[in-house]
Amino acid sequence: MGNIPKLIAKRLGLGIFVLWVVSLIIFLGVSLLPGDVATEILGQSALPETVAAFRHELGLDLPLHIRYVHWLGGLLKGDLGHSLANGRAVSQLIGERLGNTLFLAGVAACFSVPVSLLLGLLTALYRGSVFDRFTNAVTLTWISFPEFFVAYILIMFFSVQAGWFPSLSTMREGDSFTHSLYLVTLPALTLTLVVTAHMMRMTRAAIISVLGSPFIEMAKLKGIGQRRVIVWHALPNALAPIINVVVIDLAYLIVGVVVVEVVFVYPGLGQLMIDAVQRRDITVVQACSLIFAATYVLLNMFADVLAIATNPRLMYPK
């Protein structure tokens, strides 16, 4: 049991190192792009003097490493800096967007994870049946379409034809929780359809591979029914791969939703980052990428902790 705090401390330490490397790569990457925020804002026809003055004002005339050290120094004091494009505090810009992104990801996860696990269990239980083949075919179909296609199909049926849900999910401040939930239904459903096949098929495969174990035969010879064999005997031994896939999909729900955000005009972090890259707004890009990287680090750590906690061999050494 004592190895969990140790693991968390080690992972957090490594995670900080990863974040630092990410910040370095992003900083260099953005500076390699042609043009900077000054040329993007002032346009092609601006006078060189104007551009130079603007650059000086933003501190862009300083050498690359000095700028990086400045930014890093600010970060260590908890200051993410200001947007180069509009001067607003990055923390404020990101704050509300991050909230929106987490809300959408949370809604999609609350729906897709239980559904996928349940479908995985059921398809393993009724392996080879019509239900199994049907579920596999349907989920595979959804995962095979591009996200925007799924999104537009849903809009066509549920918003244009049936008129049940709005096709735009623009959130406003002060929206009640239920109204927000109503707004994100279609994007959340799109994301669910996209990730379900992945999680469901991994659950199914992990359980089926455990079903070949001698202890499963033993359970049958103890007169245990198929349902209990799967849930009590097979599932706990199949958790490690399932946890890993669920976590990867959760990270995807937070990090990879740009397309869905664009289709539904949802004010999330992904869209903010794309805009910032176009404007060469390096402080915003940095902050977004650090959040995305931190998501992966934390979720993976969470997966490892869960994998230890659910494995008696690691939890209770000899």
Add this chain to the structure above:
Amino acid sequence: MTKLDSVRGTKGDVVLDVKGLRIRAKSKAGWAEIVKGIDLTLRRGEILGLIGESGAGKSTIGLAALGYVKPGCRITDGTILFAGEDLSELSEAELRRLRGVRIAYVAQSAAAAFNPAHRLIDQYTEVAVVHGIRDAASARAEAVELYRKLHLPNPEAFGERFPHQVSGGQLQRAMVAMALACKPDIIVFDEPTTALDVTTQIEVLAAIKDVVRDFHTAAIYITHDLAVVAQLADRIMVLRHGDLVEEGNTRQILEQPSADYTRQLLGRDPPKSDTTTASQKILTVSSVDAAYGSIKVLHHVSLSVGEGTTVAVVGESGSGKSTLARVVTGLLPCSKGALMFDGRSIDSSLRRRSLDLRRRIQLVHQMPDTSLNPRHRVREVLGRPLTFYHGLMGRLRTARIIELLEQIELDLTFLDRFPEELSGGQKQRLCIARALAAKPDLIICDEVTSALDQSVAQGVLRLLMDLQKNLRVSYLFITHDLQTVRAIADEVVVMNQGRIVEQGPKDEFFAPPHHPYTQLLLTSVPQMDPDWLDSIRETRAALARAMSLA
């Protein structure tokens, strides 16, 4: 249920009556019959031994007593009468009501048959609770009583442990306890001691013998070892290829077997008579220590192997004998001590050894199934080392492969087969040929016969001896089986807990006086005498009393 309950009767009633049982298994060529019309009667309080080599159909028959067949098999004919009902015709739901409750099963490897994710007690109580026979609390209380009866340590807390936290012998007894949870009419024991060390085997056998007697349970005891079944069974059925060879009470089978096959099973390998002592040492290991991380597994191990001779390393699991093999091959560099090979000091790490040195020391593993690449044909398995070590290509290589196949007594038709198309014995021969392809001076054999049937193992041992005579190759032969030692060794090294406790020529090893640990090993090997188990338990109990008095 009333009809089923009527079975609980007096000793001597027939509890299980199998008639003309035929079971087929799906194979490449269609459905092959693996049980060919077996009749079997089991009476209350009786232990019936089913004995035979792999493929005899004994496990299949044992499982059929629970109305169960492995996936890919089906019962094609015959009846399995239990409590007036034919198990072969009952539905899954009806069978579930009987399994674990009226007919229980004890599997070969408790380590694999216990669910690693749950505590032992929860797996014990599951049967009774799921079938609605006991509530969890009273099932727990009974479990503690059974654990105590089976001499498990600290019975109150024992069940709270997970399977990986207890030893193999304890786990096997926990499985016997689990089988007894609902006081079944019949228990099927499927090779319950095969995976155990000899000294542990005694405890488990004694435990089984006691509980079966005390609970008046009928039992089917499946094993390939006649000496083991002789300790327990009232009656023995000898099986071969799904057919009954002979049947009789235990003493009769042991003393006057009527079938040749039974006599063959009773027979032991003739000991190697001409032990050789070589003047030249091929391998010398001097005071070697080795560790896995911080866990030290070898302490000051010293031994030497003479040219063209066989040194047997004997010990139980965890004694460090396989670690010794890893050290000699260089897979695990030793932390202290030195290795000499053919008169020269050699590096302890495989990575820094020359190709030629690697060629001269070869290893054959215990499990041919896992040490052969399933996607390589025999031609590739043998060809790779020939190219790698000797640069042989084309026709020369093929010629040498054929020569190697001849040495292991396989013919040309095997050239293009995959490992899965070979039998267990053929696979192990192939592994030996692969080692020979390098033209080694020393072959380390790590339990090479323990996964094989006795008759097949004898063939492999004979092959190894012939090769030694012809090629003057030396063997470091790791085994836990003292019969094998008798058959092949020139010298014997006994290991216990990472230390060598005794070493010397074979004749001295088998002749008294013995080191206490050697004595324990030698006396733990079951004898073909039905009274052996009882007498050894008395001797040991007396010994324990004497020691506690002194």
